[in-house]
Amino acid sequence: MTYCVALNLKHGLIFASDTRTNAGVDHIASFKKMTCFQNEGERNIFILTSGNLATSQAVIERLQQDIHGQMEKTVLNVPTLFDVADLIGVLSCQIAKQAAKVAQQEVVTFGSNFLVGGQIRGQAPKLYSVYSEGNCIAATEDTPFFQIGESKYGKPILDRVVTYETELAVALKAVLLSFDSSIRSNLSVGFPIDLMVYQVDSLRMPHGRRIHADDEYMLQICQEWGSGLVRLLMDFDDIPLDYTQ
Helix, strand or coil, X not given: CCEEEEEEECCEEEEEECCEEECCCCCEEECCCEEEEEECCCEEEEEEEEXXXXXXXXXXXXXXXXXXXXXXXXXXXXXXXXXXXXXXXXXXXXXXXXXXXXXXXCHHXXXXXXXXXXXXXXXXXXXXXXXXXXXXXXXXCCCXXXXXXXXXXXXXXXXXXXXCCCCHHHHHHHHHHHHHHHHHHXXXXXXXXXXXXXXXXXXXXXXXXXXXXXXXXXXXXXXXXXXHHHHHHHHCCCCCCCCCC
């Protein structure tokens, strides 16, 4: 399993993904789940993946092959981000169905999910969640972030903190703490974390950052967050409750 989150906010987009995969407790490995495509000054595209690793890797490989083969439709020449998301959805379904046919199993076994976002020159930044069935939905000002994988542990802090108007620096801290919660509560999510922050209309590929378990800043904010929660809990008035019978 994995945990990926992407946000489309007023001032930019944030993409973050863990790198853990597992096929049981005795088979754990790390694989990068974030891929970036760029035509400098024209478009920047970010893709996060979860689900069947073979399917998601095959999709990324095919996208790269289509670019090198100068195919009619690629992520670097279709007109909109929706077309990019649709291209990925169709390709993912084709690969999953072919694998299921060969293995004589259910297609759902080979399904993958994708978060696809970025910006094309002259257009507003967009973010899409592409389902394993191939269709997709777009992030909006009311729902500015998507998660895939083991999302339940990291969702509460994002729900409480993040809105479309949230500054990137604040949202980024919330994202890192959502990973802290997920890693603490689920063994199938783990370091390192790949991180990208894209500023609206920059049309430049950010350098990004890989955060390891011993990252000084990550350790600091997670420790202070945990200590702060304990202090706040202790400061609450005791609940009125009669313990006697």
